[in-house]
Each structure stands twice: as C-alpha cells, then as structure tokens.
Amino acid sequence: MTTIELQGVSRWYGNVVAVNDISMTIGPGVTGLLGPNGAGKSTVLHMIAGFLEPSRGELTVGGAASWRNPEIFRTLGLVPERDSVYAFLTGMQFVVATAKLHELADPVAAARRAIETVEMADAQDRKISTYSKGMRQRIKIAAALVHDPEVILLDEPFNGMDPRQRLQMMDLLDRQGQEGRVILFSSHILEEVERLSGTIQVIVGGRLAASGDFRAIRRLMTSRPHVFFVRSSDDRLLGSALIGRPAVSGVELTPRGLQVRASDYGTFTRELAGLTRDSGIRLRELLPADESLESVFAYLLAS
Amino acid sequence: MSGVLNPVVLRLTLRATMGRKRALIFAIAPVILIGVSALLRLTANSPVWPPEFLGVFGYTVVLPLTALIIGTSVLGAEIDDGSIVHLLATPVRRLSVVLSKFTAAVILTIAFGAVPEYLAGAVATGPASKLAIGLFAGALAASVVYNALFVLLSVVTSRAIAAGLLYLLVWEGLLGNLVGGVRLLSVDQYALGISNSVAHNASLHAHLTLATAVAMGVVVTCVALALAARRLSSFSLKGDAV
Numbered sequence: 001m002t003t004i005e006l007q008g009v010s011r012w013y014g015n016v017v018a019v020n021d022i023s024m025t026i027g028p029g030v031t032g033l034l035g036p037n038g039a040g041k042s043t044v045l046h047m048i049a050g051f052l053e054p055s056r057g058e059l060t061v062g063g064a065a066s067w068r069n070p071e072i073f074r075t076l077g078l079v080p081e082r083d084s085v086y087a088f089l090t091g092m093q094f095v096v097a098t099a100k101l102h103e104l105a106d107p108v109a110a111a112r113r114a115i116e117t118v119e120m121a122d123a124q125d126r127k128i129s130t131y132s133k134g135m136r137q138r139i140k141i142a143a144a145l146v147h148d149p150e151v152i153l154l155d156e157p158f159n160g161m162d163p164r165q166r167l168q169m170m171d172l173l174d175r176q177g178q179e180g181r182v183i184l185f186s187s188h189i190l191e192e193v194e195r196l197s198g199t200i201q202v203i204v205g206g207r208l209a210a211s212g213d214f215r216a217i218r219r220l221m222t223s224r225p226h227v228f229f230v231r232s233s234d235d236r237l238l239g240s241a242l243i244g245r246p247a248v249s250g251v252e253l254t255p256r257g258l259q260v261r262a263s264d265y266g267t268f269t270r271e272l273a274g275l276t277r278d279s280g281i282r283l284r285e286l287l288p289a290d291e292s293l294e295s296v297f298a299y300l301l302a303s
Numbered sequence: 304m305s306g307v308l309n310p311v312v313l314r315l316t317l318r319a320t321m322g323r324k325r326a327l328i329f330a331i332a333p334v335i336l337i338g339v340s341a342l343l344r345l346t347a348n349s350p351v352w353p354p355e356f357l358g359v360f361g362y363t364v365v366l367p368l369t370a371l372i373i374g375t376s377v378l379g380a381e382i383d384d385g386s387i388v389h390l391l392a393t394p395v396r397r398l399s400v401v402l403s404k405f406t407a408a409v410i411l412t413i414a415f416g417a418v419p420e421y422l423a424g425a426v427a428t429g430p431a432s433k434l435a436i437g438l439f440a441g442a443l444a445a446s447v448v449y450n451a452l453f454v455l456l457s458v459v460t461s462r463a464i465a466a467g468l469l470y471l472l473v474w475e476g477l478l479g480n481l482v483g484g485v486r487l488l489s490v491d492q493y494a495l496g497i498s499n500s501v502a503h504n505a506s507l508h509a510h511l512t513l514a515t516a517v518a519m520g521v522v523v524t525c526v527a528l529a530l531a532a533r534r535l536s537s538f539s540l541k542g543d544a545v
Contacts, residue, residue, distance in 0.1 A: 042540075049392065051540040068536050073394045080540075084386040086315060088322050100311045101393040143389065 002062040002075060002150040002182055003027045004048055009057035011043050018043045020206040021057070026184055030177035030198035032214065033186040040206040041186040042081070045155050048184070049078045061151055074102070077144030081155035083136055087129035091120055091139045094128060095146055102147040114142040118172065134165035141172070152176060154185040170196050225249065226265040227289035230272075231257035233282040241279050247271060257285065309395055312403035316377050320411060329372070329411070332365045333419030340423040353427035354506035357438055358498075361420045362491050366445050367471050369416035370408070374453025375463040377404040377411075378531075382538075383461065391538060398532040401454065405528060408450040417442035434502045441498025448490045448520045451527040458534045486510050493520040 004026040011019040019040040033041050046052040047059055050066035059066060066072045086094055095114055099107035115124050118138040123131065128139060137157060144152055154173075158166050177183045177198060200217045202210040210217065232238045235258045239251040242260055247268040250261035262268035276283045339360075343352050378401070381387040390400060420442040424435030452470075456463040478485040479492065486492040492509070496516030499509035511519070 046540045049540075051388070051391070051538065053537070053539070070391070070394045070396065070536075073392055076392075078388070078392040080385065080388045080392075082385040082388070084384040085389060086319060086386060088318065089315075097311050097315060098389065098393065101309070101390065101395050103394075140389075144392070 001028065004151065004182060004184065005058070005060045006044075006048075007058040009044075009047065009054045009059050011040075011047060011052065011055045018206055019047070019203075022203070022206075022208045023057075024201055024208060024211065026182055026199075026201075028177070028180045028182050030173050030183045030185070030196055032196060032198065032200045033184060033203060034200055035186075035188065035203035035209070037188050039188075039203045041188070041203055042155060043206075044203065045153050045184070045186055049076065049153055073149075074147070075150045077147065077149035077152045079137075079140050079144045079152070079154040079157060081159065083133070085128055085136065085140060085143075088127065090125050090127055091115065091131070091135075091142070092124040094139060095124075095142050098143040099146045104147060107146075110146050110148075111142070114146040115139075117145060118142045119168075133160045134162070134168075137161065137165075137169070138172075145176075149181070151182040152184070154183070156187060157185050158187055158189070226262045226268070228260045228262060228268075229254075229257050229285070229287040229289060230260055230283070231285040232276065233284070237279060238276065238281050241275055241281075245271060245275070259289075307399055307402055308406060309399045309403045312390065312395065312400055313407050316404055316407035317410070319380070320373065320377055320407065325372070325376075329369060329415040332369060333415055333422075336361055336365050336419050336423045337426060340426045344427055351506050353424065353434055354502070354504045357420065357423055357427065357434075358495060358507045361423065361438065362441070362445065362494055362498075363471075363476065366412075366416045366420065366442055366494070367449055367475070367491065370412045370446060370449035371453055371464060371467045371471070373411045373415070374408045374450040375457040375467060377408045377457075378454055378535075379457030379461075379463050382457065387538070388540065391535075397535045397538075398528075401458075401528055401532040401535055405450055405454050405531075408454060409446050412446040412450055413443060417446050434504060437498040437500070437502030437504070437507075439498075440501055441494035441496075444497045444516070444520055445490055445494035448493060448524050451524040451531075452490065455527040455531040455534075458531045458538075483510070487515070487519060488523070490520075490523070492516065493523075 006022050006024050009019060009022050010017065022044065033044060035041050043052060047054050048061060048066060050069055050072060053067045061072050062075050064072055066076075089097065092111060092115065095111040096107050099110045104110045115121055118141050120135065120138050120142060123135060128136065131139065141154070141157075157169055157173075161169060173183050173185065174196065196214060198214050200211065200214045201208060202217070230238065235253060239253060239258050242248045243251050247262055247264040248260060249263040252259040260268075272286070273283070340353070340356065343356060378387070381390065417439060421435055421439035424432065424438040428434045453463065453467050456466050460466055474485065475489045475491050479489045492511050493516040495507055495509040496511035496513060499507045500513035
C-alpha cells in the first residue's frame, strides 16, 4: 500500500517559516489539504512532489524521498495549479506526449483511457488554447493519470470552477479514491469540498491545525460561533427573546442594530425566523458579521 | 532508462519555439546579413570586406544574438510560464531534458545563424571558397557553444537575456579587445579560430589556434550543460506567498 509520509517536516525561507514541523500519513482515498491562503498548503504539496526541498524532516512517497528523485513520478501524478500547458497542442497530443515521457508501452491507448476517465473525449482533438478553465483542469488531470499512478496530487483543483464543474471534479476524485489511489488535493474554501468524503488535514500558519474525518470537521464548521447584526421593528424586545435561546450566547444593543453572538450557527439561523414571528417582531435586516477565513480556521484550531 | 536525447522533448521544443511567431524575428538578422553581403559584392572593390564584415557583423552580432534569443527561450520560456512542471513531473532524466532542449536550440541557431553566415560568405566569395566554408565551420561551433552557455543562463537566472547581453557586450566586446587572456574564454574567439584554420585570412583577426579553440569549446560546452542539468535537478516551485 502506497502512502505519503511526513515526519517533522519544516520549510523556511530565510527567517520566514512557511511550514512548521508537520507530521502526517496519507493513505489511499481522498484527502483534502485545507487552509487559508498562505497557510503552507502549496509548500507541502510541492515538497511531496519533489519540487521543493524540506529544510528539515523526513518526507517519503511510497518509501522513497522525493527531492531530486524524478523516479517517484512513476508512482506519482501531479496536477499543478497554474494553467500553463502547451496550448498549441490538442488535448490528445498533450496527453499522448505525457504518456511518451513516461515511456508507456502503448501511449495512445493510455491517453485514450485517461481522457475517457475525465470525460474529455469530445474535445480531445481541439487545441488546448480553445479550452475553458474547467476543460484545462480536466486535461491536466488526464495527463497526470495517464501512467496510472498510485498517488495523485492536485493543487487547488477547484479554483475558478463553476458549481457544476466542481461537482464533476468531486465525483472524479471520489471515484479515483475508491479505486484505491492516494488522492491529495489542496483547497482554501471549506464549503467547496462539501460533497467529498474522506479525510481532512487543516493547515493554519504553517502548522497542522486539525485533522480527521471530513464529516466531523464539517459539523464543527456549521456549529461554530458566529456573529450577526440584526435590525428589526423592536430590537430590545427581540434581544430579550433571543437571549433565552440556547443557541445564542450574547446580545448587545448597538447603533447598527442588535449584535447577536450565536454559539451554534446552524441552530440559530433555523430558529430566528420562527422566533421573530412568534414575538410579532418584523425582521428588517440580518447580516453575518464579516468573517475572515482565518477566524474560521482559527476556530477549528481551538476545537 | 531514458536515452540521452528525448525525441518528445526535442519535438515539442522545436514546435513551441517556432510556433511563438518568433521565427519571423529570427529571420530578420540573417536577411540583413545576406542582403548587405550582396550589396557590398556589387559595389565594394576592396577584397578585405568579406572577412571584415562577416567576421565582425556576422560573428559578433548576428550569430550571438540569434543564439541568445533561441538559447534562452528553449528552456527559459517554459520555466518562466511554469509549463516546465508538466515536463519535470515525469521520470525523464534532467540531463536528458537539458540535452534535448540544447539540441533544439543548436538546430534552430544553425538554421537561422550558421547557414545564413555560409550563404553570405558564398555570395561574397563564392560557394566553394575557403572563406565561406571557414565561416560556416566557425559558425557551427559558435551555435553549439553559445547555446550551451545560454541554456545554462536560462536555468540559473530569470534575467537570462540581460545576463547574456552583458556577457556579449562587456566580456566578448570590451574586455576581449583589451585583455588578451579573456579571449581564451570568449566564444566568438573559438569561432574565429576555427574559421581561420580553414580560411587562413588575416582580416578575420583570429587569435586562437584551432586546437585551443576546439578544446576550449568542448570544455565550456560540457561544463555548461552539466551545470544546467544539475541546476534543473534542484528546480523548485515557489511555495505559498509568505
């Protein structure tokens, strides 16, 4: 069974620490590497792919160190974030060329199979320069899949995709994971991976902040404390009604309206409408307070 | 084990380099070279102009600049735009990547630099003249050594064209004329040395013997390519913006 192993891996640039003492084991199935921008996700992925040297620690893919070791690409496929491919080639030519670089016995058959997997057969003879963002992403995945690798790394594969493309991509990753491959992808938006099952590794500030089953982390996400601003026909009355609810942990009258701290995001949003109706209060405005991704991830870190 | 040259990399590189609509730009200097030679042939009476013009303008302007543009782009363009990752995310040996890129650059430089140099020589003094053949031999050598140097520059720095121009202008152009020892490490001198060994023409102003020029050319080429492969093996992607 192929796994990715990180043992006390750090990476720094001068005085700046990008990745700080991360240890994890990533096995078959889908694993998401989540965290805000600049958290160190790409640094981790690049180190796993052998495109960055760890400053300290042990990093192996299938038992072999990846730095300065192109041989690992026999078992590893990489889907880079940047969109630059040989745009003058057709999709088919690009994947066949990749198959030849891997010295596959039958590059054309392998390319057909990979293109079939990402459902790009219809567009395979068009130049990549004419592809949409989602199609480019898929043809890059076909190229990464062409040698049937046991490990696939994807850097921000959902970037710039519309919801439908995102669903297709999640299905594709799920299927690859179910076939027993190690699928590791990075993302900075938790919500965009809601349909994926599997494991999540949350990275904040270069450290491994949380890890575990995706559903558990998602429950934490929806039950996280949340601040709302509410304006209504009678803020004081609404405030007194709200403070009686278990999902609310604090209420404050402010010039902007009522500031409500909800201890449970999901329950609060479900209960608010019924509560105002029962009290005969008209709800004028409900605004979630500006919430940075960092604070969401910081909450996960504390949990 | 992959071979030393990778035909897929070679073909892709030729296509990418020619397809960038740069082929037209590559053609400008050779056209000037051949055109001016034809013009001088018709108007000039002095027998000295062919070696002077083709040795100076051809060897210190057309050839090095053609090699500079081609040599820094075969690998450098892909490093700049990130598409090199697709090539490096395969088990192809890094030395093989460098040699294939280098070979593509040499082929293109011969087509757009060395062949025009021969044609201009042929226009000036006849297709079988010692001068034309000598100039061609020197230009072939220059295509090889310059590109090894410029491919190395493109792996080492993202400002390869500026670094290459600096080398050509300051090292070869200025210091090469003032300090004798510099000529031992100047590619244009290797080319002149080789071409003079065939042409035997004092107006070429060659300073190196054939043996020295060839030996130094081989050493510089091998060292540059080995360093480039070594550097490419440590190719790093930027991590997160920190």
